[in-house]
Amino acid sequence: MPIKNIPIFVFLTFLFWHNAFAGGGIDFLSLSEKDFGVQDAAKVLRENDSLVIRGTRALAAARISIDALLYRHFSLTLQSSNDTTGFLFWGKDSQVRLHSFVIEKSVSPKEYAFDLWAYPDFRGSLGIFGLGFQSALGEEEVVTISRMTLKGSGYPSFIGGMKRFFVPEYVSFPSINVFFGPRLWDKPFNVWVLAALGVAIFVLAGLCIAGRSISWHGAGTAIFAIALVSWIIFDARNMLNLFAIAKKDAKDFVAAARYEKLYDDLQDLYGFLHFAQDTIPQSSSLSFVSSFGAAHELRAEYMLRPRKVALGIPDDPAAKDFLVFYRYPLQINEEGKTIGFQNGEAAYKEIIPFREHSFIVKIK
Amino acid sequence: MTEILIICLRYIIGVGALTVSGWSIVCAAEKIFSRDGKRFFTDKERWFLGFPLGSGLLAWYMFFLGVMGIPFGLTSIAPFFLLPIAIRIFLRKKQLQAPEKKDSILPMALLQKYVLIIAGALFALRLAFIVFEISVAPTYFEDSAAHWNQRAKILYHAKGFILDKDHPDFFGKYRPEYPPYTHLIKIYLSEAAGGWFEPVVNSSNVIILVSVLGFAYFVMVRLTGNSFISFIAMYVMGSIPLATYQMFGGVYSDFLFGLFVLAAFVLCMAWMRDPVRLGYLYISSFFFAASAFIKIEPLILVFLPVLFSLGMFARAKNLSWKKTLMPFVGVIMLYLGPWILLKAALGLPFLPSGGAPGGLFTPRLDLVPHMVRVLLFEGNYNIFFAAIGCMLIFIWRQLFSGTLKYGTLFVSLFFALILFAFLFTGSSQWLEDETTFHRTMIAFLPSSIFLLALASSEFLQSKRNN
Numbered sequence: 001m002p003i004k005n006i007p008i009f010v011f012l013t014f015l016f017w018h019n020a021f022a023g024g025g026i027d028f029l030s031l032s033e034k035d036f037g038v039q040d041a042a043k044v045l046r047e048n049d050s051l052v053i054r055g056t057r058a059l060a061a062a063r064i065s066i067d068a069l070l071y072r073h074f075s076l077t078l079q080s081s082n083d084t085t086g087f088l089f090w091g092k093d094s095q096v097r098l099h100s101f102v103i104e105k106s107v108s109p110k111e112y113a114f115d116l117w118a119y120p121d122f123r124g125s126l127g128i129f130g131l132g133f134q135s136a137l138g139e140e141e142v143v144t145i146s147r148m149t150l151k152g153s154g155y156p157s158f159i160g161g162m163k164r165f166f167v168p169e170y171v172s173f174p175s176i177n178v179f180f181g182p183r184l185w186d187k188p189f190n191v192w193v194l195a196a197l198g199v200a201i202f203v204l205a206g207l208c209i210a211g212r213s214i215s216w217h218g219a220g221t222a223i224f225a226i227a228l229v230s231w232i233i234f235d236a237r238n239m240l241n242l243f244a245i246a247k248k249d250a251k252d253f254v255a256a257a258r259y260e261k262l263y264d265d266l267q268d269l270y271g272f273l274h275f276a277q278d279t280i281p282q283s284s285s286l287s288f289v290s291s292f293g294a295a296h297e298l299r300a301e302y303m304l305r306p307r308k309v310a311l312g313i314p315d316d317p318a319a320k321d322f323l324v325f326y327r328y329p330l331q332i333n334e335e336g337k338t339i340g341f342q343n344g345e346a347a348y349k350e351i352i353p354f355r356e357h358s359f360i361v362k363i364k
Numbered sequence: 365m366t367e368i369l370i371i372c373l374r375y376i377i378g379v380g381a382l383t384v385s386g387w388s389i390v391c392a393a394e395k396i397f398s399r400d401g402k403r404f405f406t407d408k409e410r411w412f413l414g415f416p417l418g419s420g421l422l423a424w425y426m427f428f429l430g431v432m433g434i435p436f437g438l439t440s441i442a443p444f445f446l447l448p449i450a451i452r453i454f455l456r457k458k459q460l461q462a463p464e465k466k467d468s469i470l471p472m473a474l475l476q477k478y479v480l481i482i483a484g485a486l487f488a489l490r491l492a493f494i495v496f497e498i499s500v501a502p503t504y505f506e507d508s509a510a511h512w513n514q515r516a517k518i519l520y521h522a523k524g525f526i527l528d529k530d531h532p533d534f535f536g537k538y539r540p541e542y543p544p545y546t547h548l549i550k551i552y553l554s555e556a557a558g559g560w561f562e563p564v565v566n567s568s569n570v571i572i573l574v575s576v577l578g579f580a581y582f583v584m585v586r587l588t589g590n591s592f593i594s595f596i597a598m599y600v601m602g603s604i605p606l607a608t609y610q611m612f613g614g615v616y617s618d619f620l621f622g623l624f625v626l627a628a629f630v631l632c633m634a635w636m637r638d639p640v641r642l643g644y645l646y647i648s649s650f651f652f653a654a655s656a657f658i659k660i661e662p663l664i665l666v667f668l669p670v671l672f673s674l675g676m677f678a679r680a681k682n683l684s685w686k687k688t689l690m691p692f693v694g695v696i697m698l699y700l701g702p703w704i705l706l707k708a709a710l711g712l713p714f715l716p717s718g719g720a721p722g723g724l725f726t727p728r729l730d731l732v733p734h735m736v737r738v739l740l741f742e743g744n745y746n747i748f749f750a751a752i753g754c755m756l757i758f759i760w761r762q763l764f765s766g767t768l769k770y771g772t773l774f775v776s777l778f779f780a781l782i783l784f785a786f787l788f789t790g791s792s793q794w795l796e797d798e799t800t801f802h803r804t805m806i807a808f809l810p811s812s813i814f815l816l817a818l819a820s821s822e823f824l825q826s827k828r829n830n
Contacts, residue, residue: 190742201754224755
């Protein structure tokens with residue numbers, strides 16, 4: 001074979017190697033009992049099955065064998081009796097990382113769609129794909145699942161592998177510590193950079209061994225050039241990421257009304273805190289309680305200062321001017337004007353509602 | 365609308381006043397330390413150094429206000445600005461000549477100009493993104509809400525330090541053992557703007573980023589004459605992906621202390637090229653000290669490497685320790701001494717709470733593969749660690765020759781101490797759970813990139829000379 005045809009041959013081999021197209025998708029609710037089990041509730045999920053969550057997590061995991069490069073969209077249609085937290089997880093074996101999402105109470109089935117390629121750990125060959133729920137504070141919640149489907153990317157893996165390079169990595173809690181970076185053909189971009197630099201060094205070493213005279217500075221400049229071009233490509237890709245983040249924030253946070261603001265995995269927390277800022281005088285004392293715990297409570301404390309902020313249900317609720325509840329189901333006796341906690345009840349003057357389970361209680 | 369304009373105007377005046385005061389102190393330092401009638405810095409370098417230097421001194425001044433129980437406010441802060449004015453008036457008669465520049469600035473090829481345009485455009489877009497997010501995004505990231513912004517806001521509303529240990533908001537309630545530079549600058553900017561506003565308090569890091577990169581760029585051009593490599597080095601430092609996340613959403617301080625170490629390192633390298641100009645060294649010691657007023661890590665990771673490198677340099681050049689190392693250490697002790705004494709008096713831990721949870725010597729060499737994966741294959745540092753190995757093949761001669769070898773010694777020891785801390789002590793937990801190790805590494809990158817850029821510039825220059 002003529003040498004000039006080698007690159008074409010390599011390219012075709014590569015294309016053949018990545019020739020698989022994503023199938024029509026996996027409908028989880030049609031999987032057999034062997035494939036799909038529900039922890040804490042010994043049964044297989046079927047269409048319109050309900051999952052009752054009492055205080056602890058309920059996890060449903062399917063044993064499947066998929067290539068992350070071929071599957072991209074996960075769609076979940078469900079109805080929940082209460083606001084709750086859902087989790088997606090996947091992995092090769094039991095080593096999985098949970099990705100939470102907020103499920104809102106609904107009276108009819110609601111669809112939740114996920115772009116799995118936006119999750120950096122959705123990669124390689126996967127053996128487990130699962131779904132979980134966590135009820136708030138031991139309240140019984142009924143989640144009825146009507147459909148759960150994993151769909152292909154719609155591209156052959158070669159094209160899909162390139163497309164994934166441009167899928168943005170949005171801001172989330174871990175972003176301050178880890179930026180996973182783009183993936184190209186299901187490998188980190190840096191793997192390809194290392195390969196390019198390695199090949200260049202290998203070629204230069206080969207030329208030296210073969211007795212060809214090469215310019216040391218020319219070789220060094222070539223390596224610097226490859227590194228610089230790779231940095232710029234990575235950075236340009238990173239700019240697309242930042243642009244996507246800015247676009248999302250402009251839509252969900254800037255353009256939204258003051259009480260409707262959404263911010264990434266904190267959802268409408270800031271909208272609610274703006275509502276609390278406008279409702280509670282700065283000289284007041286308050287306790288802030290969220291079913292999501294410290295992650296919400298510390299941000300609330302920061303936003304609501306200089307008010308005197310305590311976190312969690314206080315020992316003596318009557319000593320506070322206000323109690324602030326965010327996504328926290330609570331027993332309210334409107335006639336007797338009392339609210340009930342696990343450790344007693346407290347009298348109140350007025351309840352200032354925001355949304356269901358998110359409200360401000362005026363005590364004094 | 366008028367209210368927003370007034371806030372913006374007050375904020376600009378606040379930032380401007382701090383920049384001018386820093387600039388005045390730089391000018392004064394030049395006049396005091398110059399022995400040959402020449403300045404140390406060009407006009408641009410002076411201005412870019414203004415805000416970082418001014419902020420470091422102002423934080424120190426406000427620290428004393430806090431310790432003495434004088435309430436924070438424009439009235440109590442105003443005397444700080446009188447000092448630089450007084451020094452300027454006192455030294456007005458001493459005139460200095462402009463510093464020497466490199467004989468010639470290397471001309472750029474057309475391709476290099478295109479690369480610069482692309483890199484400049486990408487950096488400008490990144491800055492635009494950061495400014496947009498600072499303007500609109502709330503305090504979001506965990507440690508901002510649980511420490512940096514929270515503690516600053518508590519002290520701002522308290523109008524000073526709360527040093528009563530029984531008070532529920534003692535020293536800002538959250539992580540009182542952390543040094544107070546970041547909090548005090550946020551308080552100053554809020555006092556200047558007339559209230560606690562998210563964009564105002566979250567803007568401090570980006571001002572330092574632009575200032576220190578601008579300063580490092582002009583010094584590097586002056587030292588090397590290579591504006592292409594200098595600009596690319598600054599672009600690379602400014603586009604570290606993980607560092608961008610420390611510029612908005614509440615801001616963290618790892619990259620910030622890395623920028624202060626960069627400013628100090630730049631000055632150290634400038635001094636090593638021209639050891640007669642001791643002013644470089646003394647201002648450098650101020651920035652090293654200020655870096656440990658931002659976070660505790662520099663005390664452990666930076667001070668030993670810099671003292672060792674400077675000691676080696678002074679010994680090799682037969683320089684007087686009384687004029688070099690002793691004043692260097694003296695400035696650091698003078699700046700950090702009061703803070704360390706206050707910590708001791710209050711019984712605050714030396715290390716950050718949870719710093720080494722597993723004990724001081726608990727080797728975890730099993731984490732080496734994980735660390736290699738983090739450095740090489742995650743996107744935190746763009747392709748830095750993936751490319752560095754190949755680049756070192758070509759520039760190792762430059763790195764280990766001339767004055768650069770002392771810079772290499774500093775950077776290598778800095779890196780080695782990071783590895784030791786995260787592989788041999790209980791801090792390995794923060795490598796395993798992908799948190800502090802990643803962030804500490806972005807503090808290391810600016811000075812290492814600067815060093816590599818100096819070596820690369822010499823590598824390319826040697827090509828021209830051959």
